[in-house]
Amino acid sequence: MSELTFPILHQLADGRFHSGEALATQFGVTRATIWNAVQYAQDLGVEIFSVRGRGYKLPRPVNWLDKAAVLQAIGTEREWFHLDVLDEVKSTNTHLMQAAANGAPHVSCVAAHIQTGGRGRRGRTWVSQLGASLTFSLLWRFDCGAAALSGLSLAVGVGLMRALQTVGVHDAQLKWPNDVLVADKKLAGILIDLQGDLDGPSAAIIGIGINVDLPKPTLASIDQPAIDLKSISDGVIDQNHLLAQVLKQLADVLRDFEQYGFMGVRDEWAQYHAYQQKPVRMLMPDGREIEGVVTGVADDGILLVETALGVQRFSAGEISLRGAH
Ligand code: ATP
Ligand code: BTN
Numbered sequence: 001m002s003e004l005t006f007p008i009l010h011q012l013a014d015g016r017f018h019s020g021e022a023l024a025t026q027f028g029v030t031r032a033t034i035w036n037a038v039q040y041a042q043d044l045g046v047e048i049f050s051v052r053g054r055g056y057k058l059p060r061p062v063n064w065l066d067k068a069a070v071l072q073a074i075g076t077e078r079e080w081f082h083l084d085v086l087d088e089v090k091s092t093n094t095h096l097m098q099a100a101a102n103g104a105p106h107v108s109c110v111a112a113h114i115q116t117g118g119r120g121r122r123g124r125t126w127v128s129q130l131g132a133s134l135t136f137s138l139l140w141r142f143d144c145g146a147a148a149l150s151g152l153s154l155a156v157g158v159g160l161m162r163a164l165q166t167v168g169v170h171d172a173q174l175k176w177p178n179d180v181l182v183a184d185k186k187l188a189g190i191l192i193d194l195q196g197d198l199d200g201p202s203a204a205i206i207g208i209g210i211n212v213d214l215p216k217p218t219l220a221s222i223d224q225p226a227i228d229l230k231s232i233s234d235g236v237i238d239q240n241h242l243l244a245q246v247l248k249q250l251a252d253v254l255r256d257f258e259q260y261g262f263m264g265v266r267d268e269w270a271q272y273h274a275y276q277q278k279p280v281r282m283l284m285p286d287g288r289e290i291e292g293v294v295t296g297v298a299d300d301g302i303l304l305v306e307t308a309l310g311v312q313r314f315s316a317g318e319i320s321l322r323g324a325h
Helices: 005-012 020-027 031-043 067-080 092-101 152-166 216-221 239-272
Strands: 049-051 055-057 082-089 108-115 133-142 172-175 179-182 185-196 202-211 279-283 289-297 303-307 310-314 320-323
Touching (some): 005 031, 005 082, 020 031, 020 055, 067 082, 067 239, 092 108, 092 185, 152 172, 152 179, 239 289, 289 310
Antiparallel strands (some): 049 055, 133 202, 185 202, 279 289, 279 320, 289 303, 303 310
């Protein structure tokens, strides 16, 4: 990694061209060093306009995350959160898992401008881009064991829905176990990694990715229908404000979850349920597909599906739900 890459990107984000020579003078390095740093940013997937004789610039402004701005937007509850904003990380979940194993405190949060190895619930790639996506993870420590955390990922979905409502998104739905959809397209995803013993104490690393303003070709490159906030909201959504809202709502939901489990938000979850009474296919880890009609979710977050064999119960794990053909 080039230490200069992000300072240079901040400079290039002002919308004006900066010549290699001017940047070299500004940072007190050679033009070759600047070129290497720019090259490194491009390797990270950052799109940089480079015009001979004029220099470099970013094609559009970047909504940088700023720790102070997020904490200010959180308001009076800000001292609860131990927030870190990283420029580049493989995956905020992987990073926070490591930190949790080394004793990171309850309610630690890591957000990143770029993830080089962001992943989804079933280990596939989570696509994100500098300034265009919000990617972060939150560490929540529980006194109880991991066995008592069934339904946690669904409860997190409720927190995310509440936060989206505060920024004006009212037509989102939840796809079991916890994707956020708008118009049947994926807007956000949740990945939860658990640590600790089955009978406690335990820790959950709650990772969330939200598409904020992804370039059209990037959205189109995702292998299932995807959508971003920009295309569904009227105003511009500031990522610092959005992160603050999500953290506040998550903390609320998680405090309730500690007391009442998923049952406490089950009815609210059901209101957001995208596939209630709809025909679906359940994609099983062994490649089988089971068809049926969704009848609801149980108090522990298990999905109930009426199939040819009667009502079957599905727990999240490696299962994917898809609409029927
Ligand atoms: P699902 O949770 O929808 O069943 P999945 O089974 O396809 O997802 P996961 O590993 O759980 O696999 O999630 C990653 C998937 O999410 C990718 O395979 C891709 O289809 C989709 N995806 C990746 N990046 C984005 C994004 N930025 N926005 C929307 N969807 C995305
Ligand atoms: C899914 O749809 O299956 C879950 C996607 C979760 C993506 C987020 S982005 C921040 C955090 N870090 C990761 O590597 N994944 C989650």
